[in-house]
Amino acid sequence: MIIVVDPGIREESLGRDEFVNPVARIVERCGHTWKYQHYASMQDHEWTHASGIIICGTALKDNGFLEHLEHFSWLRDCEIPVLGICAGMQVLCMIFGGSIRPGCEIGMTDVKVTSPHPFMPKSSSFKAYQLHSHSCLPPPGWERLAESAMCIQAVRDPKRPFFGVMFHPEVRNDRVIEVFLESCNG
Amino acid sequence: MKLGVLCSGGKDSLYACFLAMQKEEVACLITLFPENPESYMFHTPNLHMVPLQAEAAGLPLVSVRTEGIEEKELSDLTRALESAVNDHEIEGVVTGALMSVYQSSRIQRICHALGLWCFNPLWYTDPARYMENLRVSGFRVVISGVFSEPFDESWLGRELDGDATMLLSEYAQHYGITLTGEGGEYETLVLDAPFFRKKIAIQESEKKYCNFRGVLNVKRASLEEK
The missing domain is CATH 3.40.50.620 (HUPs)
Structure with missing residues (x-):
């Protein structure tokens, strides 16, 4: 079972339809069961019942989760694969000692793979859909996998199966989520 | 908000x-x-x-x-x-x-x-589920324009009911159109919705159609009690 975490302004907000459901559709299509979870009510050990966690994006103007990062403290003990998308990548970076700064991209941009990894498309660059007002500086020791002209686009923790992407893979880059789900099978 | x-x-x-x-x-x-x-x-x-x-x-x-x-x-x-x-x-x-x-x-x-x-609450929504939800939630939708093979003239003004949706699914499989008309293959007009206090009745309309392209031009319409 995959826990799909909504970092949106409140549970079942209008942003869920746009940022959580398209991800959940891919999870379903790959044959996984999933559970919707709003970040503010995530229990510390909830992850022990799941095989993977995806933290989704939010509406461009919705940055409320950054004021409530304490709701993500479970990440420090989490031992299963986690994929952070946009807002989710910002959360991963903030929890593990990275930082964010203003940096806005909207629409399709070129993304260059800087360090080939099964999570990234095989080509050296690809087009990806962006919708973010912040960019990330990854935590110390994290590997940078890809970048756009504006910012770092994909990171991973070399010690744990944690991945972050700034672009929205649910739009035209489904494969990124599919590969993540394959890694959740053990 | x-x-x-x-x-x-x-x-x-x-x-x-x-x-x-x-x-x-x-x-x-x-x-x-x-x-x-x-x-x-x-x-x-x-x-x-x-x-x-x-x-x-x-x-x-x-x-x-x-x-x-x-x-x-x-x-x-x-x-x-x-x-x-x-x-x-x-x-x-x-x-x-x-x-x-x-x-x-x-x-x-x-x-x-x-x-x-x-x-964008319909962003990357499941097309079949969306078309089903549209009907069961009480929308009345007609086709107001067609811009692709294999739509014939009879589609203009046709209500998007269960049969029409099923036929659209077949078209999607055989002609490569999108089920939702996302690719501009057809356009729709909403005559009634669950939040409408009154429904729209078309009194007079005109069809223009040629070679898989056509529009239903509504010339006169009014509101009726539901």
Whole structure:
């Protein structure tokens, strides 16, 4: 079972339809069961019942989760694969000692793979859909996998199966989520 | 949160409106009326029906004329949104974008510049589930334009009921059209929605059709009790 975490302004907000459901559709299509979870009510050990966690994006103007990062403290003990998308990548970076700064991209941009990894498309660059007002500086020791002209686009923790992407893979880059789900099978 | 819904009169914008109403307050509909019918960003077949839809829904309508020239269109849209902010105090915009990155990115940019929220509740929705939800939730939708093989003239004015949706699914499999009309293969007109206080009745319409392309031009319509 995959826990799909909504970092949106409140549970079942209008942003869920746009940022959580398209991800959940891919999870379903790959044959996984999933559970919707709003970040503010995530229990510390909830992850022990799941095989993977995806933290989704939010509406461009919705940055409320950054004021409530304490709701993500479970990440420090989490031992299963986690994929952070946009807002989710910002959360991963903030929890593990990275930082964010203003940096806005909207629409399709070129993304260059800087360090080939099964999570990234095989080509050296690809087009990806962006919708973010912040960019990330990854935590110390994290590997940078890809970048756009504006910012770092994909990171991973070399010690744990944690991945972050700034672009929205649910739009035209489904494969990124599919590969993540394959890694959740053990 | 008060929201304005960008409305073209078709199923996607009005279903997005319906979804938005379940979670936030919809304060107005917003429509651009292009003078150039070839405008590629906002489709046109029955835009003149939007005022009647707004009346049916009991919602104010913010409408702005646009010449339909690419860059001008965006400043016209900005003007429309500013006017919705001033007149109806909207804090965000809702669109019926399904998969068009082009359309949604441009609106996202304008909203970002104006400090408005932007929601696309039908974004990458499951097409079959969406078409089913549309029918079971009480929408009455007719085809108002066809722009692709294999649509014949009989589709103009045809109601999007179970049989029509099933046939569209077959077309999607055999002719490569999108089930939802996302690729511009057909356009729709909403005659009734669960949040309409009255429904729209077409009294007079005219079909223009040639070689898999045609429109249903509604000449006279009125509101009826539901």
